[in-house]
Amino acid sequence: MSTGEELRGRIALVAGATRGAGRAMAVALGEAGATVYVTGRTTRTAVSEVGRSTETIEETADLVTAAGGEGIAVPTDHLEPAQVRALTERIDHDHGRLDILINDVWGGDHLLEFPFGGKMWEYGLDKGLRMLRLGVETHIVTSHFALPLLVRRPGGLVIEVTDGTAESNRTYREQFYYDLAKTAPIRMAYALGEELRDLGCTAVALTPGWLRSEAMLDTYFKVTEETWRDGIAQDPAFAISESPAYVGRAAAALATDPEVARWNGRSLSSGGLAKVYGFTDTDGSRPDAWSYLAAKAKDPTTNAADYR
Template identity: 75%
Template sequence: MAEQRGTAGSLAGRVALVAGATRGAGRAIAVGLGAAGATVYVTGRTTRERVSEVGRTTETIEETAELVTAAGGEGVAVPTDHLVRDEVKALAARIDRERGRLDVLVNDVWGGEHLLRFGEDTKVWQYDLDDGLRMLELGVKTHLITSHYLLPLLVRRPGGLVVEVTDGTADYNTRYRENMFYDLTKNAPIRMAFGLGEELKGLGCTAVSVTPGFLRSEQMLDHFGVTEENWREGVRVVPSFCISESPAYVGRAVAALAADPEVARWNGQSLSSGQLARVYGFTDTDGTRPDAWRYIVEVEIGGKDADDSAYR
């Protein structure tokens, strides 16, 4: 087995910011970094006093911070709307004042699921323009604002890591993704990681994009009417749910990257949780290594006669 990185204590003394850590991949990444000993600032718009436009009250950034601390790190919740420049600027100033450093920046801001029209053949001129532009604001503009204000802190010392979280690898996303607005939103972080890689490499820092596979987020579990314990029942609704993965999987992927002293080898690249599991040796919570993107291409799209066991 390949060496497993991102283990307990390997990120002790390191400071991370997970922008968009209320739920899903962002929460799991924050917890994964915390489990490796990092101090993790977690941001989002949903708190115990305020609910964002996503409309979910069951996950908050305070809860995420508590999970980070329980995992072995130090979680710090900072309510932040990453479209509001002054709030992001204040966030950067607070991390600088309290820690004087930033080692890992994870751009996972999204929160646009309620704007999607999956399964509809809606052209750009037919799509609700306000919804489409809001999607781009939430998934692209937020990332740019966050990088603008936080990167000056990260580049103070060599070894810094920026992770742009998206949906789909660069190879998979050569396919058109649902509609114009979603396609642009989910391809932009891949290109941002490439561009940031070019800007950061001379400063000894690294940027990558990372995608989970078919993610069993809190919202996805609710959508399928299942829990993490009985998630396989969701296969009755969508057969490809068989290759889904827990959020912890991508959390372990990012923790492994952050702990890798040779992380610069990945600079500018598009990576997936399944790909990184094979390199670093970590597994999902059930002990398997799901490779969702290969399954989707070969089985769901390609029609190969195989079950998910060959992709775990």
């Protein structure tokens, strides 16, 4: 559990912190005392193409501050290089350093076409390319401008957030564009790890399991975080789901680990890291969704309860 001082004086940028995993990671860094810049396109006066006005970057910043850090909301479209350059110049001007970069920009769920399993040419090209821009190009643009600031000091950490591990994503994700969008950050972390190693910095890929994001709860399952178990009746596999706080704690564990370089270039998961660092989800459990899914693929009778 954080003492609120482990990251005091450290500066973090969570790109894509409006909701879900990004918000939770920003708050967890705040709990450890960090100053956290939170970015996104949905603000109290503007709504992104995702179409959810109920979560804003200002709200995320307030949660970071309430947790014990300092949250700073900066509206940013990470597909616009000028905006990202201005963001990093502001961080440089105000602090002269960047210690943690979390690339969590996504916002592509509304572009998914169902059912999965079709051929790539059967899906809309415009939607597919937009998905790749949101899930891949944004990360590249952000790293281009943020890394020169991060590498000024040894010990910098980059976390590429995705869906799936290197092992799980060896299996096709059943939709061409989604597969590329979620596999690319894993390779990015490996490549950046190679480039950052001799500068004393670390890059990793990090995935949650089945994330109980705001949209997952209220749009797909029609439940709340308090009543999420009611969703198991709709899909028994939902029993292995996890709150955003779980992956937030995973990110904070990495950021506060003085030996984080041992993970350089690796693909990591919230469930896997919980076993190493000892943190739990909000209910005290340690769900390991990716291990569960791998076991279930071999034995359909596998019980999710055995992986919490």
